[in-house]
Amino acid sequence: MSSESDRSTRGTIVAHYGIAVAVRFDDGTQRRVDVRRNSGHLVGDRVELDPRGLTSQPATGVLSRRDKHGRIHSIASNLDVLGVVLAVRPQAPIGFLDRAIVAARSAGIDPILIVNKADLAESSQLFEQTVADYGRCGRVFLVGARSGDGLDPLREFFSQEHRGVFIGTSGVGKSSLLNAICPDIDLQVGELNAATGLGRHVTTTATLHRLPDGGELVDTPGFRDFGPVEVSPGDLARHFPGFEQALEEPCRFNDCSHRSEPGCSVLQAVGDGLIAESKHAAYCQLLAELDEIERENRGY
Template sequence: MTLDLTALGWDADWATHLRRRPGHRPGRVARVDRGVCTVLGPQGPVRASLGGAVLAAAARDLTALPCAGDWVLLATWPDGPVTVEAVLPRRTALVRRTAGKDAGGQVLAANLDVAAVVEPVHPEPDAARIERLLSLAHESGAEPLVVLTKTDLAADPAAVARQLADLAPGVAVLPVSAERGDGVAALRRHVAPGRTLGLLGPSGAGKSSLVNALAGAEVMRTQEIRRADGKGRHTTTWRSLVPLPGGGVVLDTPGVRAVGLLDGVAGLDRTFADIAALATGCRYADCGHDGEPACAVRAALDDGELPARRWESWRKLQRELAFESRRREVRLAADRRGGWRRGRRPTARP
């Protein structure tokens, strides 16, 4: 089996890193299982463990660990093992906050050209979830897209798309039915040769079905919708990069129950561009929109121009980002104190 790396996104800029590391070969990470990577290379997929330099970088920052979508450099040792010796700098990255007290991040996918927020129209789209995931998509650096799935279960999918377009200023909203094939060709245009489409959404949203529809074959396992509540079952538990016929790749992420924002001020501003635009009309540049005179945002709330639900969603995400910023500051201060203590020399006794 041979693979054309240019169809997976390899280009002249990536090749400059390879020229600095003679004796290595490139590949793209398709999935990671317990620290072992499945890497797509010119001769097909190989399994590779993590080399010392990668482990050392991860000890300082867990986001340095390879993830699906990363371009890496591989080495093959005389006794046969293959190791990942370098993770090439990411052009884009979907990063969510990790659970726990470390105030760190987890890279869900790397080097996406398009980050698609996948949301089912049945039984009902979750507006707050779309806004949260869109903030993550905007912050990644990739082109955001909203894909509405299971439209065969909706009476008027076009009307639903028009309604949800207000949640995504400047972002295309694409209704798709993998069951009937509606909208699949339009989605396929976002995955030209050399480009990568990432799918981000909850369990049961139909991401695996989208991958199968784009690939023209069943490459991802899917399960039937539960009859009791109309929701899909959780299927994908790992991130997987799937090459498509004709070039391009799609990356299916696991269903996310909750996505915490880590550092998404710019992404939040773009997701809520309507509120950001209203804020420019406030009398005071530092207006908190909480009782200040001549507040354009409060005026828009009062006259119904700005829906209260959207305003509360924006406030919730703003509070979350402020909290995460404080957590990072505390962690960095603790790290600096720890480094200072480790660097002190013991005082000699008289």
């Protein structure tokens, strides 16, 4: 049992404004707490407030991305679901889904795949294809944010106390989806702005919202695509979608990069037609990008 004072000093960060955060305390109150810029606090963090300031508890499920300058930004913490949103229009760039799944898995977050815009003609085909290619990586949903079709299974999924965030190419319908399954989102933001005393036009990097049926979603207004993920080249294969079965059989070399080494289980599976050559090429491409980043980080 936590005492009354614990409940007014412990809480969860529900919004981040750069130099301040909003905390939802366990007693239900919401309040602004000023923090240093780049304090490292994240939306989703469990925190404790004492006279010295705000302390975040160690977190899991931290989703990070790399910006176009190669800098790593963490988006939110204590996530257990990454909702990758896809649509027939606009299509995701090549390799996007692989990168997203690797990013999720390497952070200990389970990916789910959401095909939006069910009303568009080719959507069921994209759904079938996604199930065939990625169905082993996580659940696949076919939804229409605009029509409301297929949203109940998604609501029910999140209601099992999942905390997720949607990512996807700009225009696939992430905001529409968030509004559809969290209809009082504007109200929540309004209450938050009132509680923090920050105006309506202040920019947040992220906000955490409770869903009517249970579960939570993080909204990240500025966050769209993301570059190569923060994962070591050695871990890439372990998390790469489609390699799971092949890697159950160890390669001849422990440090096999699965590019061209003899006795490689992945190449064997490619030869046997169990892994598509295009899939292996996508892996090699991502591996090359990660190698490049490692080289840059080492300064040569």
